[in-house]
Amino acid sequence: MVTRAELEAALADARAERDRGDAEDSQAEAEREQARAEWERTRTDYYKARDFWESVRDKLDVASPEYDEARERWTRVRTDWEGVDAEYFRMRTADARALEERHKKRVEREAAYNAASDALDELINADTSRRKELEEAFANANAEHEVASVRWENAKTAWNKARGEWEKAIAEWEQARASWEKSRDALEEFNHAAPH
Numbered sequence: 001m002v003t004r005a006e007l008e009a010a011l012a013d014a015r016a017e018r019d020r021g022d023a024e025d026s027q028a029e030a031e032r033e034q035a036r037a038e039w040e041r042t043r044t045d046y047y048k049a050r051d052f053w054e055s056v057r058d059k060l061d062v063a064s065p066e067y068d069e070a071r072e073r074w075t076r077v078r079t080d081w082e083g084v085d086a087e088y089f090r091m092r093t094a095d096a097r098a099l100e101e102r103h104k105k106r107v108e109r110e111a112a113y114n115a116a117s118d119a120l121d122e123l124i125n126a127d128t129s130r131r132k133e134l135e136e137a138f139a140n141a142n143a144e145h146e147v148a149s150v151r152w153e154n155a156k157t158a159w160n161k162a163r164g165e166w167e168k169a170i171a172e173w174e175q176a177r178a179s180w181e182k183s184r185d186a187l188e189e190f191n192h193a194a195p196h
Contacts, residue, residue, distance in 0.1 A: 002123070004120070004123055004127070007116065007123055010119070010120075011116040011117055011120050014115075014116040014117075018109040018110065018112075032091065032095060035088055038088075039084055039085065042077075042080055046077055048077075049073060049074050050074065050078070052074070053071070
């Protein structure tokens with residue numbers, strides 16, 4: 001039979017596993033949010049750079065340093081955006097595949113925790129019920145013991161009283177017998193001594 005200590009240890013393990021899984025899920029969520037924020041930031045930079053490039057492309061002299069600088073900036077921002085967008089898309093694709101597995105594991109962790117908790121509760125309830133049964137049985141036995149003790153004391157008192165009366169009756173009988181024997185002997189002696 002499983003002991004309470006073993007069930008408490010199982011519950012603690014299930015709680016730790018649940019908390020560890022929840023922490024990992026929270027960490028993954030934080031990383032997703034961070035990636036999304038980076039994606040949003042680079043997308044904003046991309047649109048700004050694109051709009052700027054489109055606004056100056058036809059106005060600047062192709063041979064001017066300003067043109068080269070604007071083109072280089074646009075190319076760098078576009079490359080950054082493409083890299084971040086590709087990584088974000090890869091992460092979202094991987095997350096979509098992992099989401100069901102994470103959900104399944106979360107359900108399993110919760111089920112394991114709930115099962116351990118229920119098992120401990122069941123044992124505690126069984127212990128409580130058994131303790132209640134034993135306490136009720138002891139209370140009944142104690143009441144019966146008290147009643148029996150009073151009866152025994154009363155019976156002992158009655159027996160002692162009866163014994164005292166019996167011993168007194170024996171003493172009175174012995175005294176009466178002694179008187180009877182004495183009277184008989186005196187009568188016999190008188191009868192023998194009397195002239196015929």
